[in-house]
């Protein structure tokens with residue numbers, strides 16, 4: 557029996573990633589889609605036309621609740637599905653996330669894996685200037701989760717952490733992925749707003765040139 561996977565994004569704008577992956581005609585992505593077989597998404601209504609979204613993500617903070625509901629339903633059905641859910645750090649300011657974390661740990665939803673985008677950025681500014689969340693992994697651990705910190709830009713490290721999470725049989729897992737919205741664009745000033753980066757024309761041209769150069773280097 558093939559393992560089925562679900563991808564749920566609690567953060568609406570992250571829905572673009574799995575949605576776009578569905579539309580990319582790259583054979584490697586196609587192979588991934590075949591392997592996943594059933595990628596089901598929690599996504600904003602705007603992505604519903606893609607036909608892959610089972611439900612809207614709702615307001616910020618509700619996505620994890622939806623994901624664990626799907627995970628619990630899969631258990632009742634005898635399915636071996638795994639559920640991967642993307643959550644943001646700013647979203648942790650919502651109490652519903654912690655209610656969901658308690659519920660998932662109580663029910664030992666070991667098939668549930670959260671990828672937490674810990675970029676210290678939210679719409680209001682740096683997260684740590686709005687609410688102190690640290691130590692994030694320790695909080696999830698205290699709630700009964702398998703929790704690890706990982707460099708979110710290190711694909712191999714994230715892969716290893718995912719493998720450990722998939723092997724976990726007692727607890728739900730959370731990968732606290734440390735990321736930066738400026739990652740990959742060295743031309744951006746260090747104080748560039750991480751949530752909404754509005755580039756003046758000269759900086760936009762520099763960013764385009766930098767990304768084009770990196771893309772060409774990858775293709776070389």
Ligand SMILES: [Mg+2]
Nearest residue numbers: 644645646677
């Ligand atoms: Mg954030």
